[in-house]
Amino acid sequence: MSKVTFQIEEGTPVCVECNAGDNLLELARRVNVAIDAPCSGNGSCGKCRVKLLEGTVESPQSRHITGEEYEDGWRLACCSRVVGDCVVFVPDIASAYQSRMKTADLSSPQEVAIFEACEQGLAESGIHFVNRFRSVVVTMTPPSLEDTMPDNERFSWALEEALGVDKVEIPFPVMRSLASKLREHDFTVRVKGVLTEAGFRCMEISDPEDRVIAGAAIDIGTTTVTMVLTDLETGKLLAKGSSGNGQIRYGADVINRIIQQSRPGGRKKLQDAVIRETLNPILVKLCQSAGITARSILQLSVAANTTMNHLFVGVDAEPVRVEPYIPSFFSWEDLTAHDLKLTANPLAPVRIAPNIGSYVGGDITAGTLASGIWNMEEMSLFIDLGTNGEIVFGNRDFLVSCACSAGPAFEGGDISCGMRATDGAIEACEIDKDTMEPELTIIGDEGQRAVGICGSGIIDLISELFRCGIINAKGLFVREGRRVLRDQHGMGRYVLVFPQDSETGREVSINEVDIDNFIRAKGAVFSAIDTLLQSVDMTVDMIDKVYVAGGIGSGINMKNAVNIGMFPDVELEKFRYIGNSSLAGAYAMVMSDEAAAKTGEVAANMTYLELSTYPGYMDSFVAACFLPHTDARLFPHSRQEC
């Protein structure tokens, strides 16, 4: 037996006995030591860095660890095996996704724009923001020896009169506190609840002054979780926030998460990671920020992909991953906050935007609702770029959809210097064709130095490298210069920021492996669009509108995206970036019964195309793995100037 001590940055050390030969990352997971491992332990992402403080481990030197770092004791946990007692330092990378929790400034018009646009757009399509939740004050005559009616009958009678309903339902958690609440507030209480077919269902009894009834709309992305709290009566946005999805330490993509959840105890771990570690802290934070109690949240809605939905409700997702790719459910009725232990009123219904296939989930059906394409005459293409890419095409008459396994490249994953679009990310870039010198736009305050590069920056960079003839159609470096360097194996890279100029003291660059990864990602997107159009016998020139949604950010340069063959070569005016449409759809579903019903309808009418088994898709994908494409006629506007 060997003893491994994990010395966690800003945490309590964790000691564990294990066998020689045990994998260090596995061991850490076993004892719940969080180590970021987006590639889920295959050595490709290089994010699971730990530092050996005492003892040794058996660990090859990886391309992600420099010789100097290796000397210092840095190792990739996923490639390390225990050989004896040792102490390893675990950087606080893993909890970083939690500390990255952000609340948005709702006084910024930009923040509220997508919700206003969604509400207005839906109103024009006849969907009104109306719900059946109510908040009322009721007063009763206190009991006496002459009037010994039991509490629940006294309360029901008063409430029936106040609301003009025939029957009041008092569920267990409310009933349980009824005696105390009535006496605490001298038989004048605030009642929050919902009108039902039979009458009224009480959800909360509180102080008469405690007016607000709230809804929480949640977008559970594979990488990022975003949430908005709204006032169910007034429609006002109360708070908005986001953080990384705590499941990230179980893998960056849905496939690795499904593999992890299939292990013993895995379902609970993955569910805890998203609910207890991610959603509940945001709920608490947003309630504080809005000055309301969590029990005032009477409705929740969730837009998430099929796998996230399964992991969220704690249902085995393994059948989603393996042939014949069967989700346990498309839609799920009667789910409550209590079922999932969400920090909200335990009776609050949780509306899940329905899935329509294994890889087209509620995030897309909610996004489609918000985009409004289901009610348009124009032929519209809806592209949601998250950790995966999903595409919907159609109009009011029909809708087809598919998913492409684009991977996390658009969010900075699978790219050595990739990062999400936060402070320090290069979000845009131009390159001087002659000098090959870049001009960078970096997210953050003035003077912010570069840390890495995010999705929109990578699109610009590759487009510019291609335009300037620095890389060829296969993504290989074909020009030499101060910024084009090669390692000992001859692999080329382009240096955006030299070590002395970066925030971290490490070079920010893109190499041929990164570019290849990215080309596969953009190839997956384009070939999916191409195949989807073919499946309905249509062509690129029939597209009237292109809605681009997702976390890639408003900074995306459509021209560059077309230039590299990621999006179809249509007039640039047809493109529109609509932001986080999944969240906008979830917002509509939480505020409006009609919107929720319409999402169900849209989902029921949407055809799902399983690309992996669609004839010709693989050929189309291979053809798209060039800059811009093997068939250059598809991209007449793509330019290579050298």
Add this chain to the structure above:
Amino acid sequence: MSKVTFQIEEGTPVCVECNAGDNLLELARRVNVAIDAPCSGNGSCGKCRVKLLEGTVESPQSRHITGEEYEDGWRLACCSRVVGDCVVFVPDIASAYQSRMKTADLSSPQEVAIFEACEQGLAESGIHFVNRFRSVVVTMTPPSLEDTMPDNERFSWALEEALGVDKVEIPFPVMRSLASKLREHDFTVRVKGVLTEAGFRCMEISDPEDRVIAGAAIDIGTTTVTMVLTDLETGKLLAKGSSGNGQIRYGADVINRIIQQSRPGGRKKLQDAVIRETLNPILVKLCQSAGITARSILQLSVAANTTMNHLFVGVDAEPVRVEPYIPSFFSWEDLTAHDLKLTANPLAPVRIAPNIGSYVGGDITAGTLASGIWNMEEMSLFIDLGTNGEIVFGNRDFLVSCACSAGPAFEGGDISCGMRATDGAIEACEIDKDTMEPELTIIGDEGQRAVGICGSGIIDLISELFRCGIINAKGLFVREGRRVLRDQHGMGRYVLVFPQDSETGREVSINEVDIDNFIRAKGAVFSAIDTLLQSVDMTVDMIDKVYVAGGIGSGINMKNAVNIGMFPDVELEKFRYIGNSSLAGAYAMVMSDEAAAKTGEVAANMTYLELSTYPGYMDSFVAACFLPHTDARLFPHSRQEC
């Protein structure tokens, strides 16, 4: 600070720091050391005996502790104060109520008779044992690439066809395991659930061979809990068992329990004591005995008094105790096993027989249902003797009811040698008028020696002592002899068993305090009957039938009960002992939807008379506190032979 160590018999010692002057019983309760204290710490019952092993405590000598015992270190915990470090031995009395869990032998006709009688009686009144629970096997075509319907739709379609219903509801706990269960059983599964207005609600998916669907009928008495498991399809009794109510350590009567639950954390403690410590162990045991899983229990019903009902659901019972005596609820809808964390199918509805007042609860409404008096033409008196006494009078046209605080005397409480009707209890006795020697009937196998005396034995004993002129109408000893002894204060007692002949080596006797306590109890019962009759302008001779129910046992000698003025002096043929009618009523409610509905009707039509505020009741009570009564004309058949 002093350190007290509780050396628990057959348990782990518990150490606690406390202040000098702390009460020993309070201290034990604080650290969850169970010490039996039916009188809840007022020094009257003498049950909280502990033995000092080291150190000292400040503790007066009580009449419950002999001089020799005091020398040996025995103390009453409730009267002891800490003065310094000490070690006390805690006898395993407290957990005795758990170890006394008993399962009944259902092959005995006597055990099943009350259930058969109940079913037959109700059938004659038009109430059928029919319910909507179903257990069916469904087979689905497994999914394939050509048939990718999600699990829940596949399952619903198959089930709709199998049952001929339009809609299938799959609640969260079932939905959550659907994917795994379908695959584990190759898409052929057993489904258990209930037909609803809309269709069918699934409650459990299991192995096709696992057929049984069960109901659990529960009688929660203040002192004893009894339960029967039944097959919901066939009506067969599967198992029956009982144990003491774990709340007993918080006081023997409902008043003390309410006081305890009003303390911080008290509601949870009292609820845990009845659910976690009492009901769940019985449920586990009965399921084992019946060879079924707890998840197969799809319906539960509970018959309990108003306070027990409040403590069971965890609702503040304080308003029940204090004027104006307001229960939080009479009836409670939509309660589930999950709400209460009962060891059963979490979705199983829990039917609570409705209360009709603060001191006439569901045990009486269920018992009234089972007695059948609600459908009779004869004027009937229904007397339920438990820890309290409750009376119902009437017929198919009207029903009035009241409760009397008879106290626990009929169950052996408040009596120095009193005990419940279990092995070693003297359950009947006759006394030779001349020699004053008793002839005893002791519960247990042949050769069983006496431990104490139970309710029916006490009735016999007092009746015989009175008949033989050993005690007078006030319950004071007026003859002398070998068996009539007096202590140093002159208090008389009658020795039933001398120390050398008892099981415990301690004398079994009854003293004047015991007799006084008992006379108050029987006086409470009779005056309640008397007052109830007066309230409807009726008299004793109008009574056609007297049904006696409750834990006092079938051994009750009606003639003796009349002789001491406990029951009205009507012809003995009119009396009938009907056993645990609360449990019989609960059994009907669990098996039959009609019976459950009828219990609600019976409750709604029953008038509740609050004795404590009824004019004349106190006078009636005082007059009844004699043997047989101050007005001897009321008991023409009562005999005093000397």
